[in-house]
Ligand SMILES: O=C(CO)COP(=O)(O)O
């Protein structure tokens with residue numbers, strides 16, 4: 028895909044995410060790796076109304092080359108790119124159910140989403156909760172770097188989900204799956220849930236390796 032096509036993909040997915048209520052107002056951000064750097068949603072922009080010509084273009088070192096000022100969550104995005112060489116895109120949202128899960132004090136911080144459906148195992152894997160930092164704080168970077176080698180998805184405590192994927196499509200599919208699994212977890216709270224068996228999970232891991 029050339030850079031113009033990536034810009035169009037960011038606009039398309041941003042609009043779709045916003046129109047389905049997966050992030051509100053100017054919350055959330057998207058980045059995509061391109062040949063000579065990164066394309067990033069501008070800070071304080073609404074994902075529903077991205078202008079392809081004003082998307083922030085960064086060089087390989089993360090310096091702004093053109094477009095509007097980038098998201099303040101660059102340290103978050105770069106922590107994933109740094110530790111996951113397979114990452115081609117990173118998506119952060121304030122989607123309701125994943126964010127609700129990030130606020131629950133009795134969630135296991137090493138495994139916030141229990142394996143109740145195959146797709147969450149296939150697309151998302153085990154999801155840790157990262158201790159709270161102020162949105163945009165550089166303090167997030169070392170916290171994510173500790174986890175990003177092993178995990179493609181995390182929940183920011185009291186804030187929301189972040190997912191890395193091999194492509195923008197893959198990252199969006201995964202964050203949507205994470206949101207659905209979080210919704211199911213919350214709907215099923217207090218009910219006698221049957222988990223996927225360890226054998227079923229091992230079988231999924233063998234057939235659908237996460238990138
Ligand atoms: O979700 C957000 C902060 O966590 C939105 O920030 P930006 O508008 O800087 O991308």
Ligand SMILES: [Zn+2]
Pocket residue numbers: 054055119120121162186187
């Ligand atoms: Zn946020």
